[in-house]
Amino acid sequence: MIRTPLLALMTAFLMVSFVSAEDENTRQFENEQQHETYRQLIKELRCPKCQNQNIADSNAPLAEDMRDRTYQMLKEGKSREEIINFMIARYGDFVHYQPPFTKVTSILWWGPLLILIIGVGTAIALTRKKKAVAELTQDERERLEQLRKSRDE
Incomplete structure (x- = not known):
């Protein structure tokens, strides 16, 4: 056994x-x-x-x-x-492990490249979105500074 x-x-x-x-x-x-x-x-x-x-x-x-x-x-x-x-x-x-390039098999050839492009595009879009959210207006910066000062006192 x-x-x-x-x-x-x-x-x-x-x-x-x-x-x-x-x-x-x-x-x-x-x-x-x-x-x-x-x-x-x-x-x-x-x-x-x-x-x-x-x-x-x-x-x-x-x-x-x-x-x-x-x-x-x-x-x-x-x-x-x-x-x-x-x-x-x-x-x-x-x-066959090496299929010919045809309309039907084109997804096998272009699929990985397409996935890579989508992944890089998504990463770039998420990075830019984070930067846009992190930027404060002048009024917001002044208000944040006042809050920090009042907390420290």
Whole structure:
């Protein structure tokens, strides 16, 4: 029985790494270049079910199917680009960690910049507002000075 959550987490990480290593060891490649292309592709393609894991690290059946299809396509002589295009056509732009710049994905590219501009603009506006509130008129300054003198006496 597993006693601590940390031990359970470590066990899960070990299982994932063994599955990934086992997957690569059971596949036969014609040359080292093909094997390296396979490794790059399965790290570069995202599991649509897990959403934040590449297919190399995912244990989902869908990721396993994607790894199988990647291997088959490499064996058929398909290029890296052909495999990526096939996966994008089948699962959408989300499946690739480097989505192309399109109208749909433009929010992924411009979103962080837009958030930064809004944040800087808000900070500037709040700073200016504070300064405007802190400034007193001449009458207010005189009244404040009278209050300070009367308090000190």
